Amino acid sequence: MNFLVCNTYEEVSQEAAKIFEAQLKAKPDSVLGLATGSTPLGLYRELIRAYQCGGVDFSRVTSINLDEYYPIEPTHEQSYRYFMDTNLFNHININKENTFVPNGKAADPAAESVAYDERVKRLGGIDLQLLGIGENGHIGFNEPSEQLHAGTHVEVLTESTRQANSRFFASLDEVPTHAITMGMTSILTARKIVLLACGKNKHDVVMAMLDDKITTSIPATLLKCHPDMTLLCDNAAFKG
Numbered sequence: 001m002n003f004l005v006c007n008t009y010e011e012v013s014q015e016a017a018k019i020f021e022a023q024l025k026a027k028p029d030s031v032l033g034l035a036t037g038s039t040p041l042g043l044y045r046e047l048i049r050a051y052q053c054g055g056v057d058f059s060r061v062t063s064i065n066l067d068e069y070y071p072i073e074p075t076h077e078q079s080y081r082y083f084m085d086t087n088l089f090n091h092i093n094i095n096k097e098n099t100f101v102p103n104g105k106a107a108d109p110a111a112e113s114v115a116y117d118e119r120v121k122r123l124g125g126i127d128l129q130l131l132g133i134g135e136n137g138h139i140g141f142n143e144p145s146e147q148l149h150a151g152t153h154v155e156v157l158t159e160s161t162r163q164a165n166s167r168f169f170a171s172l173d174e175v176p177t178h179a180i181t182m183g184m185t186s187i188l189t190a191r192k193i194v195l196l197a198c199g200k201n202k203h204d205v206v207m208a209m210l211d212d213k214i215t216t217s218i219p220a221t222l223l224k225c226h227p228d229m230t231l232l233c234d235n236a237a238f239k240g
C-alpha cells in the first residue's frame with residue numbers, strides 16, 4: 001500500500017486529481033470507478049477546474065459508481081445519481097450515457113445487482129477506482145460483518161452509517177435503510193485504487209489501515225491485499 005499524508009483536505013484533493021489526470025492522459029478511454037460522500041467533493045472540483053482549463057478530457061471516459069441508496073428516485077436530491085450529476089458530470093464533457101450508478105428504483109434489486117457486475121465485466125474492469133471510507137471502515141456500502149459479499153448486492157445499512165449520513169437528510173428517519181453496493185471483488189479487481197480519508201473522525205480507521213491486520217469487521221483493511229492501492233489522508237485523519 002502506498003501511503004501519503006497531506007497537510008490539508010485541499011492538498012489531498014489536489015494529489016488525488018493528479019492521479020486521475022495522469023490516468024486519463026495515459027488512457028483517455030479509462031473506466032473510472034467513482035464514489036460519493038463529502039470526501040471526493042474537493043477532487044471533483046479539481047477535475048472540473050482542470051477540464052475548464054483544457055487540461056483533461058472526459059469525452060471517452062466511462063464511469064461506474066460504487067453504490068446507490070435503495071429505494072430512491074434518481075431525481076431525489078440525496079440520490080447518488082443526483083450527486084454525481086450535480087457535483088461532476090454536469091460540469092465536464094463526459095457522455096452521460098457512459099455514466100453508471102446502480103438503479104435505486106429497480107423493481108428487482110437482485111437482478112439489478114447481477115446486471116451491474118456483468119456491466120463491469122463487459123467494460124473490461126475498472127482502471128482506476130476512487131474510494132472514501134466510512135468511520136466504521138465500510139467501503140462502498142460493504143458494512144463490517146463476519147462475511148462480506150464478493151459481488152454487487154443489496155446491503156442493510158448499519159445504524160452508524162445511517163447516523164453519519166443523516167447530516168444530508170432532514171432527519172434520521174428519512175435516511176434509507178438499504179443500498180445497492182458493489183461487492184469487494186469488483187472493487188479489489190480494479191487495476192488501481194485511490195482511497196481518500198480526511199478529518200479527525202477517520203483517524204481510527206486510518207490507524208487500522210496502517211497496522212498489519214486484515215479483518216472483515218473493518219472491510220477497508222482488505223484493500224491492503226491490493227497490489228496498487230494508495231491511501232491519501234490529511235493531517236487531521238493521521239494525527240487524530
Ligand code: F6R
Pocket residue numbers: 034035036037038039040066067131132133134135138139140141
Ligand atoms: C460513497 C461510499 C461511502 C463513502 C463513505 C465516506 O459512495 O461508498 O463508502 O465513501 O461513507 O463518506 P464521507 O466521504 O462522506 O465521509
